[in-house]
Amino acid sequence: MYKNIKIFTDGSCIYNPGPGGCAAILQYHKYEKIVTNSFFLTTNNRMELMASIIALESLKENCNIIITTDSNYLKEGITTWIYNWKKTNWKRNNKKKVKNIDLWKRLELSLVNHNVVWKWIKSHSSHYLNEKCDKLARISANNPINKDLGYINK
Incomplete structure (x- = not known):
């Protein structure tokens, strides 16, 4: 049976690009787990993707998941745009290469064993957990620790 x-x-x-951070809060019943990461040189979109990736990669078993994000880029990218990108060899409508291919592929792979529903909410709309993630991501961005995943336009 899958956990919810x-x-x-x-x-x-x-600065975008510049130091960046990401955060995710995972909830299971009364339990809460926080995961964060940070990089010396990255972009806001890469950090939005990484927040979901680190959350999903921290799970140890298959789950039913609702992911709530304030990033339309993330939600639309993984629920809609990715299917066309894959058909067109990771090219956008203007024939330019999709940005962050490495992370889109990693995110897609991290979803394989889960049932996921994506939910978008407006940023800074007083949603307590979104505000908490925002604060944790900003703290992480101000304290970068990783060099290896930074600003890569793959």
């Missing part, structure tokens, strides 16, 4: 998990995510970047 709620995940709230956010990414933050100073």
Whole structure:
């Protein structure tokens, strides 16, 4: 039987590109787990993607998941745009290469064993867990620790 998990995510970047951080809050019944990461040189969109990736990769078994994000780029990218990108060899409508292909592929792979529903909410709309993720992502962005995943336009 699959566990029902709620995940709230956010990414933050100073200067864009610049130092960035991401955060996710995972909830299962009364339990809450927080995961964060940060990078010296990255973008806001990469951090939005990474927030969901680190949350999903932290799960140890198959789950039913609701992921709540304030990033339309993330939600639309993984629920709609990715199907066309894959058909067109990761090209957009203007024939330019999709940005962040490495992370889109990693995100897609992290979804394989889960049933996921994506939910978008307006940022800074007083949603407590979104605001908490935003704060944690900003703290992480101000304290970067990783060099290896930074600003890569793959």
